[in-house]
Amino acid sequence: WNNPENHYKGEVELVEDSENIAKTGRIVEKETVAYGCTSQGQAQRLGKYHLLTETRDSEVVSFASGIGSQILRPGDIIEVQDSDFDDVQLSGRVSSGATTTVIPVDRSVALSNTANADLTLIFPKPGAYLAQPNATIDSTVFRQGDLILQAKNQSDALYNLDVQANTTNASDDSGNKINLAWSNEVRIETRAISSYNTTHVVAASAFSSAPNEDVIYAISQTTSDGEKLAGSPKQYTITEIKEDNTDKTFGISAVKHSEGKYDEVDRGWVMTTIPDVMRPPKNSDGIPTPKRFVLGLEKGIRETIGGDDTGDALTSGEEKRVLPPRLRVTWAKPQSLRTDDNGDPITSDYEHIQQYEIETNLYTESIEAGLPTFETFVCGKEEISKLFDNVPKRGVYIVRIRLVATNGARSPFVQRTITINPEKPAKELEPKVRFGGSLTSPMSINSSSGLVSLADSTYNMTPAESTLQTYIVTSGTTAQTSQTFASLASGNTGYMLHDFSDTTDPWKAIEYIEDTASNTGQFFRYAKPIGSDAFTQKTGTVTIANSSPVVVGTGTAFTTEYEAGDLLVIGAAGNTRFYATINHIFDNTSMEISRCVPQAYTNVNIFAQTLQPNFIKDTIIGEVANTSGTFSLINYASGNRGEDAYTFSLTNEAHSFPADASGTVSDFSGFTSAGVVRKGTVNYTFAASGSALNTFGLSKADTNCTSQIDGSGNITISAMTQDTATVVVTFTDLGTSTVIGTKNISLGKNKTGAAGSSGVRSTTGYIYYQQSASSISNIQTQSSSLEANNTVKTAGVSFNYTTGVLSGGVIGTGSTNWNQIQPTYTGSNSNQYWYAFYHVTEASIGGTQTISFSIPYQGQNFTGLVTFTGNDLGDGSSVYDPAGVINSGSTTINGGKITTNSITATQINVSNISSMSANLGAITAGTIIGSGHSGTADGSGFSTAGMAIDVANGTISAKNFRIGAD
Numbered sequence: 001w002n003n004p005e006n007h008y009k010g011e012v013e014l015v016e017d018s019e020n021i022a023k024t025g026r027i028v029e030k031e032t033v034a035y036g037c038t039s040q041g042q043a044q045r046l047g048k049y050h051l052l053t054e055t056r057d058s059e060v061v062s063f064a065s066g067i068g069s070q071i072l073r074p075g076d077i078i079e080v081q082d083s084d085f086d087d088v089q090l091s092g093r094v095s096s097g098a099t100t101t102v103i104p105v106d107r108s109v110a111l112s113n114t115a116n117a118d119l120t121l122i123f124p125k126p127g128a129y130l131a132q133p134n135a136t137i138d139s140t141v142f143r144q145g146d147l148i149l150q151a152k153n154q155s156d157a158l159y160n161l162d163v164q165a166n167t168t169n170a171s172d173d174s175g176n177k178i179n180l181a182w183s184n185e186v187r188i189e190t191r192a193i194s195s196y197n198t199t200h201v202v203a204a205s206a207f208s209s210a211p212n213e214d215v216i217y218a219i220s221q222t223t224s225d226g227e228k229l230a231g232s233p234k235q236y237t238i239t240e241i242k243e244d245n246t247d248k249t250f251g252i253s254a255v256k257h258s259e260g261k262y263d264e265v266d267r268g269w270v271m272t273t274i275p276d277v278m279r280p281p282k283n284s285d286g287i288p289t290p291k292r293f294v295l296g297l298e299k300g301i302r303e304t305i306g307g308d309d310t311g312d313a314l315t316s317g318e319e320k321r322v323l324p325p326r327l328r329v330t331w332a333k334p335q336s337l338r339t340d341d342n343g344d345p346i347t348s349d350y351e352h353i354q355q356y357e358i359e360t361n362l363y364t365e366s367i368e369a370g371l372p373t374f375e376t377f378v379c380g381k382e383e384i385s386k387l388f389d390n391v392p393k394r395g396v397y398i399v400r401i402r403l404v405a406t407n408g409a410r411s412p413f414v415q416r417t418i419t420i421n422p423e424k425p426a427k428e429l430e431p432k433v434r435f436g437g438s439l440t441s442p443m444s445i446n447s448s449s450g451l452v453s454l455a456d457s458t459y460n461m462t463p464a465e466s467t468l469q470t471y472i473v474t475s476g477t478t479a480q481t482s483q484t485f486a487s488l489a490s491g492n493t494g495y496m497l498h499d500f501s502d503t504t505d506p507w508k509a510i511e512y513i514e515d516t517a518s519n520t521g522q523f524f525r526y527a528k529p530i531g532s533d534a535f536t537q538k539t540g541t542v543t544i545a546n547s548s549p550v551v552v553g554t555g556t557a558f559t560t561e562y563e564a565g566d567l568l569v570i571g572a573a574g575n576t577r578f579y580a581t582i583n584h585i586f587d588n589t590s591m592e593i594s595r596c597v598p599q600a601y602t603n604v605n606i607f608a609q610t611l612q613p614n615f616i617k618d619t620i621i622g623e624v625a626n627t628s629g630t631f632s633l634i635n636y637a638s639g640n641r642g643e644d645a646y647t648f649s650l651t652n653e654a655h656s657f658p659a660d661a662s663g664t665v666s667d668f669s670g671f672t673s674a675g676v677v678r679k680g681t682v683n684y685t686f687a688a689s690g691s692a693l694n695t696f697g698l699s700k701a702d703t704n705c706t707s708q709i710d711g712s713g714n715i716t717i718s719a720m721t722q723d724t725a726t727v728v729v730t731f732t733d734l735g736t737s738t739v740i741g742t743k744n745i746s747l748g749k750n751k752t753g754a755a756g757s758s759g760v761r762s763t764t765g766y767i768y769y770q771q772s773a774s775s776i777s778n779i780q781t782q783s784s785s786l787e788a789n790n791t792v793k794t795a796g797v798s799f800n801y802t803t804g805v806l807s808g809g810v811i812g813t814g815s816t817n818w819n820q821i822q823p824t825y826t827g828s829n830s831n832q833y834w835y836a837f838y839h840v841t842e843a844s845i846g847g848t849q850t851i852s853f854s855i856p857y858q859g860q861n862f863t864g865l866v867t868f869t870g871n872d873l874g875d876g877s878s879v880y881d882p883a884g885v886i887n888s889g890s891t892t893i894n895g896g897k898i899t900t901n902s903i904t905a906t907q908i909n910v911s912n913i914s915s916m917s918a919n920l921g922a923i924t925a926g927t928i929i930g931s932g933h934s935g936t937a938d939g940s941g942f943s944t945a946g947m948a949i950d951v952a953n954g955t956i957s958a959k960n961f962r963i964g965a966d
Contacts, residue, residue: 001034001043013040015047020055023351028054048265052258059256061236068124069250071185072241077257079233081218087598088231089575091218094121095199098213100206105217108198108575115221115229117193119201122216123209127187128161128170132179135172147189149208151178193219198574235259281337281352287411288334288350290401292596294549295418295583297565298326325420329358329399330385334411352406353381359413360399362391372398393422396584416549416592417584423616424565432512433497433527434464437619438639441481443496445624445633448737449691450485452496452507452622452633455644457481462639463500464619471498471506483507487531488626494530496622496633500614508611509624515579526567526579527613535569535607538562540589542570546600549580553589554603560588562608568593569607644680646740648696648731650715651676659749663723673715673745677731684733686713693735701728705747715745723749761801762841767792768822769834769856771815776856779834783816792818792836792853799840799849806838806851833859 002008021027034046061080072078081091088110095104103119111117128148135142137151138158150158151170161167167180191203201219211217220232228234236254243250281287333349340346359374366373379386391397400415441459445452454476461471473480488494488511497508509530528534540556551568562568562582568591570578578601580593621637652673657665677684677696687695688711698709705725706718715729725747731740773779780786787793796809810818823833834856842849929948947958956963 001037001040001046003040004038008038013043013047015044015051017051017055020051023348030054045265049261052261052264056258056261057237057255060253061256062251062253064244064249064251067248067250068186069241069252070243072238072250072252074238074241076238077235078238078252078254079218080236080254081231081233083231086231090220090231091216091233094211094213094215094217096213098211098215100208100210101203103201103203103211103217104199105201109196109201109219110575111193111196111219112221112229115223117196117219117221118190119193119203120188120190120218120220120233121207121211122218123187123189123211124185124215125187126162126164126182126184128164128167128180128182130178131181135176135178136174137172137178139173147187148178148180151180281405281407281409285337287403287405287409288337289411289414290331290356290403291334292330292332292547293401293414293416294330294594294596295399295416295592296328296330296594297418297420297581297583298328325391325393325422327362327388327391327397327399327418327420328385329388329401331356331401331414332384334403350403353403354406354408355379355381355404356383356401357404357410358386358399358401360388360397362388362397362399374398374400392420394420396420417586418592419564419584421563421565423614424563424612432495433613433615433618433620435620435636436464437498437621437637438462438466439621439637440639442643443622443633443635443637444643444736444738445485445631446691446736447631448629450488450624450626450631452483452485452509452624453736454481461498461506461619461621463498463617465616468500468617471500471503477504479505479507483509485509485530485624485626485631488624488631490626490628492626494624494626495620496624497527497613498619498621499611500617500619510611510613526609527611528609529611532610534610536610537605537607540606541603542601542606543603544570544597544601547596547598549583549593549596551591551593553591553606556589556606558585558588558591562591563612566612567609569609570597570601571604644682646677646679646731646733648675648677648740648743650674650729650743650745652745653743654746654748656748656750657717657720659751661752663749663751665720665749668717668719671717671747674713675715675729675731675743677733677740679733687734688713689734691734691737695734696740697732697734699730699732701730703727707745717747720747720749723751758845760842760844762839763799763801763804764837764839765820766835767806767811767818767820767838767853768859769836770813770817770819770823772833774832776834779856783810785810785816785818786856790855792838792856794851794853797851799851801842835859 001011001013003011030050032046032050034043037043037046061082063080083089083091089107090109090111092106095106097104103121130142130144130146130148133144135148137148142148148161148170150160151167152172152175153159153169154171154175156175159166161170161180164182164184167182170178170180172178189207191205191207193201194204195202201217218233221229222232223229235257237257238252238254240253241250333353336346336348336350338346338351356379358377358379360377361372361374364373364375377386396417396419398415398417400413402413403411405411439454439459439461441454441456443452443454457476457480458474459476461473462468463471483496485494488509492511494509494511497510499506499508502508510527511530512525513528513534514525526534538556538561540553542551542553542556544551551570562585564582564584566582568580568582570580576599578595578597580595580597583592583594585591619637621635623634623636625632625634650673652671655671655673657668657670659665675686675696675698679694682694684694684696687697689697698713698715700707700709700715703726704722705720705727707727708716708718710716715727717725717727727745727747728742729745730742732738733740769779769783769785771782773782776786776790780790785793793810797806797811798808799806806820811820813819818836822835836856837854839852840849928951929946947956949956950965953965954963955965
C-alpha cells in the first residue's frame with residue numbers, strides 16, 4: 001500500500017493468522033498489492049480478506065448439472081445440498097399430484113422435531129425480485145431479494161407481475177416506483193413447513209401455484225438461534241462453469257461462500273500474545289485417543305501384466321476373489337481438549353499430534369507368554385488410514401492404534417478384532433458369487449413362465465471352486481432339477497445359484513440389490529432371494545453409540561445366528577437403516593462391525609440376509625433376464641451334455657386335388673396331414689394347448705387356401721382359391737415355449753385336360769431260331785439269316801404294335817426261320833437252341849420303324865444238375881439284361897437271376913435273407929423261431945438264447961420274458 005505520510009511510497013503491511021500457523025505447524029506466505037490504497041487500515045482489511053478467503057473458503061465443490069444450469073454465471077452464489085456428504089436426504093424432485101400447499105416428494109425425508117424447516121421450490125417460470133432495501137406492497141413489507149408477485153399500478157390497484165413488461169411501472173403502497181430485478185428463466189419460492197410424512201411435505205402457506213412434476217425442491221432446517229442443521233443447503237460462489245456439448249450438461253466448480261467474512265474483515269483483529277495452540281500439551285491434560293477407528297476388509301487385487309492395479313487381468317489363472325485380501329484401517333483425528341472463553345469445548349482437531357502408532361499381528365505368527373506378538377507401523381499426523389496388503393486369507397487378528405503427541409506422550413490403545421473368512425467377503429459392495437462350475441445336464445428356461453429346468457434327473461454338479469466335492473444327484477426331485485424365476489420383475493436380472501450347503505433344494509433364484517436409501521452414505525449391494533424378503537429379523541435388540549463400531553446386544557444370539565463376514569442390518573427399512581459387515585463376534589451380546597454408525601441406536605431390531613451366499617463354495621451357473629415378460633437364460637456352466645436336437649416333419653407335405661377343367665375341386669377329403677416331433681430319443685405328443693413337458697402345438701398360416709387343425713393335430717383343407725396354395729405350419733415346444741421350426745404344405749390341382757396326341761412307341765422281346773444248331777456259323781449255314789457281324793438280319797422285318805407280332809424277312813414258321821414262339825426243345829438232341837433279343841422303335845405314331853436284333857445266344861435244355869451262368873445280350877449298340885424282361889408265360893433264368901410272374905412252392909429253404917422289400921401279407925400258420933431256442937410249445941421252461949413266435953397258438957418266448965397263449 002502507499003503511505004501518504006511517507007510521500008506515498010510503497011510499504012509492506014504484515015497481516016498474519018497466528019492461530020492457524022500454530023495449529024498447522026507451517027507458514028504459508030502470500031504477497032499482494034493494494035492498488036491505490038493509501039490507508040493502513042484498508043491494507044489490513046485487504047490482508048484479512050485474503051487470509052479469511054484462504055482459511056474459510058477452502059471447501060470446493062465440483063459437479064455436473066443438467067441443461068437448467070445454463071442460466072448460471074461465474075460469481076453467482078448458489079446453494080448446494082450434498083446428501084452423500086451429510087448422510088441426509090433433504091432435496092429432490094416433486095412427484096405428481098402436488099397442490100399449492102401439499103407437495104409430494106420423490107424420496108423419504110426425516111426432519112428435526114425441534115428445528116424450523118423451510119421448503120424451497122424452483123419454478124421454471126419467470127419472476128421479479130426486489131432490488132432495493134425494502135418496500136411495502138399491499139401492507140406487506142418485503143426485503144431485498146424477496147420474490148414480488150404483485151405490485152400497485154398508477155391507479156393503486158394490484159396487478160400480477162407475470163411478464164417483464166409489467167415491472168416497468170410497478171409501485172408500492174406510497175405510489176413510489178419499485179426497483180425490481182427480473183429473472184426470465186426461473187423463480188424461487190420458499191415457504192415454512194408445517195408438517196410432513198415420508199411421502200409429502202405440507203407448507204404453512206400456499207405457493208403461488210401448484211408445482212409440476214419434477215420441479216426441484218430443497219429443505220433447510222435452522223435452530224431457534226438461526227443455526228443451520230446438517231444437511232441444509234450451503235452457499236457456494238461459482239468460479240467456473242463449462243458446457244459439455246456431448247451430453248448437454250454443465251460442469252460447475254464453486255468455492256464455499258462465507259457470509260460473515262466481510263464483517264470480520266471490517267472488525268478489529270485481536271491477536272493473543274501467546275495463542276493456546278502454541279502451548280505444548282501438559283501432562284495433566286491427557287492425550288486423546290483416535291476416533292472412529294474401524295477395520296474394513298477388501299478383496300485382494302493382484303497387479304496385472306501391464307502394471308495396472310485394477311485387477312482386471314491377472315498374471316495367473318487365479319481369480320481376483322481368491323487372492324489374498326487387503327485390510328484398510330481408518331480413523332479420525334481426536335477433538336481438541338481446549339475450551340473457549342465460555343468454557344465450551346472447541347470442535348477443532350487436536351493440535352499436538354506428532355504421529356500414530358499401529359500395532360497388529362497380521363503378519364506375525366509367533367506367540368510369546370500365551371499372547372500374540374505384534375508388529376508396529378508408524379503413520380504421519382495427517383494420515384487417517386492405512387492399507388495392509390496380502391493379509392492372511394483366514395484367521396482372527398487384532399489391530400490397535402494410539403496417538404503420539406508432540407511432547408512424546410502416548411494415548412491409550414484403541415483395539416479392534418477381525419475374523420477373516422474367505423467364504424464371507426466384504427459386504428459394502430458384495431461381490432457376486434463365482435460364475436461357472438461344471439454341470440453334466442443341459443438346462444433350459446420356459447420363456448413364458450420363467451421355469452429353469454435341468455434336462456436330466458441324474459447329473460453331477462462341480463462347484464466353480466474345483467477343489468470341492470462334486471455334488472451327485474441320482475433320480476433328482478423337482479427341487480433338485482428345477483427353479484422358478486416367475487417373480488423376477490420385468491427389466492431385472494436374476495441368477496441361478498447352486499447352494500453347496502443345501503443338498504435337498506440346491507438351486508436358488510437370487511438377484512443383487514443396491515440399496516441407496518439406508519443410512520450408510522453409499523451404495524450397498526447384497527444378494528436377495530427372488531420372491532422372498534431380503535432380510536429376516538433376528539433375536540433381541542442392539543444398542544450402538546454414535547460414531548462407534550461396537551455393537552452391544554440385549555437378548556441376542558450372535559454366536560448362533562451370525563458369522564463373521566455376514567451382513568448385519570440395523571433398524572427397520574428406511575433412511576435410518578444401517579448396513580455393515582460383521583468383523584468379529586465376541587459372544588452372544590457383543591460384536592464389532594466394519595463401519596462406525598452415523599447416529600446412536602438404542603434397543604433397535606436387527607436383521608440378517610435371508611440367503612447368505614458362500615463366496616467359495618456356492619456357484620452361479622446361469623443368468624436369467626425378464627424382458628417385458630419374456631424370460632431368457634445365459635448358461636455359465638461348462639461340461640453340459642449337448643442339447644438334444646428336434647426332428648420334426650409332417651406326414652403329408654405335398655398333395656394335388658383332382659379338379660375339373662375350370663379348376664373346381666369337388667372333394668378335399670383325400671388330404672390329411674399330421675405333425676411328428678421328436679427331441680433326442682423322446683417322442684412328443686400333440687396338445688391343443690397347455691404347457692406340459694414333451695408336448696408340441698401347431699399353428700398355421702394359409703396362402704390361397706383354407707385349412708383347419710383339429711383337436712388331435714390333424715390338418716385338413718376345405719377350400720382353394722388358386723391353382724396352387726401353401727400352408728406354413730409352425731411347431732412349438734409347449735413345455736418350454738420354444739419355436740421348433742416351420743414346415744410347408746404345398747398344394748395343387750390336377751385339372752382334367754383335353755386328350756393329347758398318341759406318343760411314340762417302342763418294344764423289346766426275344767426271337768428264337770426254330771431248329772437246333774451246333775454253332776452260330778451252323779445257323780448261318782442253315783439259313784443265311786445272319787449279318788456279317790452275326791446279328792440277325794432285319795431286312796424286310798416289320799412289327800405290328802396292335803398284335804405285338806413280328807413278320808417278314810427272316811421271321812417265319814419254317815425250321816430255318818426265326819420266330820417269337822419258342823421251338824419245342826428235345827432233350828436227346830445234342831445240338832443247341834438259339835435265341836436273340838429284338839428292339840423296335842418308331843420315329844412317329846405309325847411312322848418309320850427301326851428294328852434291331854442281337855447276335856444269337858445259346859439256349860439249353862437240361863435234366864439233372866444244371867448250373868446257370870449269366871450273360872448280358874448285345875445287338876452291337878446296346879446291352880440288355882435278359883432277366884429284366886418278362887415275356888408273358890415265360891420264366892427267364894440268367895445266371896443268378898430268375899425273372900417270372902409268380903412262384904408257388906410247398907417249402908422254400910433260405911439260409912440267409914440279407915434284405916427284403918415286400919408286402920408279405922398275412923402269415924397264417926407256423927413258427928418263427930431263432931437258433932438256440934428251447935422250451936415247451938407255449939414258451940415255458942425256456943432258459944437259452946433265441947426267440948420264438950408261434951403264429952398258431954399266439955405265444956412269444958425269449959430268455960427273459962414270455963407271453964403265453966392264455
